Amino acid sequence: MITRDAATPASGQLSVGEMLLAHGIGRRGFIKFCTAAASAMALPPWMGAAMAEQLRNAxxxxxxxxxxxxxxxxxxxxxxxxxxxxxxxxxxxxxxxxxxxxxxxxxxxxxxxxxxxxxxxxxxxxxxxxxxxxxxxxxxxxxxxxxxxxxxxxxxxxxxxxxxxxxxxxxxxxxxxxxxxxxxxxxxxxxxxxxxxxxxxxxxxxxxxxxxxxxxxxxxxxxxxxxxxxxxxxxxGNTIHDRCYRRPFFDAGKFAKTFDDEGARNGWCLYELGCKGPTTFNACATLKWNGGTSFPIESGHGCLGCSEPGFWDKGSFYSAESTPQWGKAGEATPKQVVELAGITAGVGAVLGTASAGVSRLRQASRQKAAEHEHQGDE
Amino acid sequence: MDLLSFARGPALKVALAVFCAGVVWRIAAFALLRIRRDLNRPRNSLFKYLGAGLYTIGTRSWPHPEFIRRTGAGEALGYSYHMGLFVVVLLFAPHIAFLGSLFGITWPGLPNSVITVIAVISLTLFLAVLFRRVTSPVIRMLSNFDDYFSWFITMLVMVTGLAATAQIGARYSTLVAVHILSVDVLLLWFPFGKLMHAFYIFPSRAINGAILARKGAAS
Missing domain, CATH: 3.40.50.700 (NADH:ubiquinone oxidoreductase-like, 20kDa subunit)
Structure with a gap:
């Protein structure tokens, strides 16, 4: 908590309230200003007046x-x-x-x-x-x-x-x-x-x-x-996705596939174009920018997730949230997947052949032992 | 590196690698096993007994009329939740984006509300399957750790997926990370447990059918 004692005006120093009065801003106008600020911060309505009172005397x-x-x-x-x-x-x-x-x-x-x-x-x-x-x-x-x-x-x-x-x-x-x-x-x-x-x-x-x-x-x-x-x-406190006006399109499974397709023109969800709204906590979708004019998603571009830690190192801005990200190279490409599958399948094939070989050897050995035993009986 | 980056990054890569290697290993080991030569004269032509093998895949996928009253409901339960799983895995938009990035192709999905309803039904059926396994003395006796763990990990994937969609319990990013991690565990377990039935079930039926048809037995 910040101590307020030191915030008390020294002798000869004007308080915020006195200074505002000198600028022609009355108590009512100042409460309005504080209420607007409190409202922007989603604080309870009474906080506006409390803030004004606190500031006026400090x-x-x-x-x-x-x-x-x-x-x-x-x-x-x-x-x-x-x-x-x-x-x-x-x-x-x-x-x-x-x-x-x-x-x-x-x-x-x-x-x-x-x-x-x-x-x-x-x-x-x-x-x-x-x-x-x-x-x-x-x-x-x-x-x-x-x-x-x-x-x-x-x-x-x-x-x-x-x-x-x-x-x-x-x-x-x-x-x-x-x-x-x-x-x-x-x-x-x-x-x-x-x-x-x-x-x-x-x-x-x-x-x-x-x-x-x-x-x-x-x-x-x-x-x-x-x-x-x-x-x-x-x-x-909320993700951009939670408050996004395009959320109904996400819920309905309607997604823009490219930035200039019919879905994009119809304002459908930008999830598949890499929008990071579902994992980004910020107030862009509610407060918006430029005095509440718009925000990136409203302008047709997905959220970059810029308010989250490490947003620059989380892979492509244009790949969906659920896509695999394989380290520095960014998202996994089908070519990389085929390469991985090919190499590991080759390893699997070698292991499988070896396992079957061992099994055959054991079987042959058992068979030989049985034949030997059979000959001994005769 | 945060949990989501780990889950869909190195953890997923390792899980996919183990999955591919493990599945091929088990299939190859199975296919290359020594089969004792059948020295008897075939009762059917090669074409006929191979055809009978394929036919058996269909006939053995549903109980014989004599057993339908006893096992029909259980099999229907199994097929129902499998279908639910396929719909949820293949037709949910984030899954399509995931698979699309892996394989390079995408397809239309279903609305989230439809997927959620199907997922909840599948989950309920999945619980019913466990109830059946636990309450039936015969099935309980046949069950081992493999059965229960395979059930558990599949259930975990479904529950975490639903939680992520509904955003219950934690932040979306955390829920998605836990969901992907559960998929990673499933992929790691898949080749070594009974989940391998996905690859074995039809070939084993076909082989059994073909062997029996060669001997002249009806399949």
Whole structure:
């Protein structure tokens, strides 16, 4: 649990409520905002008001955003949140004290801002991590201000009240972690311990899932209910398949066979085209993207399973979930199956012939012994 | 490597390899066994007794009228769940995708609801078969570990498959992984247990029929 004492505004410092009032946002408007955010997180209706009350009287919690081995896709996604919007979040709810993509400062000034945030809010700031942490070559694959990602993360984690891993790279290693993992990349959980870690996986995650998780954490001070991969159950509690609007076609056995056949045009299930919806836990089918406009399956492409650990190494994106995956080569092809069957059948034939041979030899030996005995009797 | 990747990856590969090698081994060993030469003069022509062998496959696949009241229901039970199994294995869309990736051909399937109903009926019949085996003194006496384990592993595949379809008990990925693992175990056991009847049943009937026809006995 995050302590709230340190979140009480210091003398002369405005609380979130006072700051919102100064911006012309009244109590009612703020409750509306919190209720919308609570609703997006599938929290009970009363949580909206509770969050608003908590936030209104609190100082804006300090958040430092660390970008490591990543493509900035997660941050791009973060900036496209509709409820709450990023400007609302960073200007009114949190104090984003360090983010090397967004901040105006650069060089020593930027690094000083990070050091200052970690010193002034020690034990109370939230760390958001974007990207995996390369450990190869002494951490030289990812450095900022002359320090490696792994050192920066370890130091930031010491005074953090919680860490939110944004994206599959920081949550599970992601693409840098994929075989052969040339940079020795690891997820945050493999580097630091002793601090609550929340994984908001996805490549990238849904914007509202990032902001919603952050908002819930800073407003309630509580770590949300997490699944076994440390993901908030509010967003990762169901599979995409469970909530997919194409599910009735799966149940009816109607599948698109190619991306341009009649089934695809009719919006049938994309299971046979490799959709990973049945094994992927995320909120794409409910929250959707771009303010609830659409999501990949609605656009005609199967789910890639990007919010699941190791999604990059699980074989082809275009082979059905139930197809055999034979290691690095991906799915088993009929040619490989014939080869395997041919080799093993050959082994079987040799074993069978040998078994029959042994049987014949024993039979002949017994027969000879019987004949010998018979001759002896005579 | 997660459980699903293991189940449909290395575990499946090993299981298929053992299955292929084991089946060919047992068939070859059976086919190459020394058969004592029958020195008697054949009572029928070669064509006739080979034909009679094929005919026996049909006649021995259903009880003789004299025994039908005693064994007909049991045989009907057996055929029913076998048919159910074939429908579920061959006409369920994820199975078709699985087999299609192995053999390169696909075919139309049945709606999930139909498959689920057939699977539940097959499961019930399968339980009835076990009940019959346990309650009939003769069949119980003839049964050994092989019978019960072959029943158990087939049942496990059906139960885990139904659980995965209905998503009961665990996450879908876990259920599918357990289902595929149970199939892997079935493939490993197949050549060495009574499940081999799938390959032996018709040839053995044909051979018996042909031998008897050669001796002039009705089959």
């Amino acid at each position: 100082a804006r919690p300090s958040v430092v955003y660390l970008s490591f081995q990543e493509c900035t896709g997660c941050f791009e996604s973060f900036t496209r949140s509709f409820a709450p919007t990023i400007e609302n979040l960073i200007f009114n709810v949190i104090s984003l004290d360090y983010d090397d993509t967004l901040m105006a400062a650069a060089g020593d000034a930027a690094e000083a801002a990070l050091a200052s945030a970690m010193r002034d809010h020690f034990g109370n700031y939230v760390v958001v991590v974007d990207g995996s942490i390369p450990t190869g070559a002494g951490g030289a694959y990812c450095t900022a201000g002359g320090r490696s990602a792994v050192d920066t993360l370890r130091e930031a984690a010491k005074g953090a009240s919680a860490i939110i891993c944004v994206g599959t790279c920081s949550s599970f290693g992601g693409i840098p972690f994929a075989d052969p993992n040339p940079t020795g990349a690891w997820p945050v959980t493999a580097i630091v311990g002793g601090v609550p870690i929340i994984n908001v996986s996805g490549c990238p995650p849904i914007p509202e899932v990032i902001t919603g998780t952050l908002l819930q954490l800073v407003s309630t001070g509580q770590i949300p209910d997490l699944d076994e991969h440390r993901r908030p159950k509010a967003f990762f």
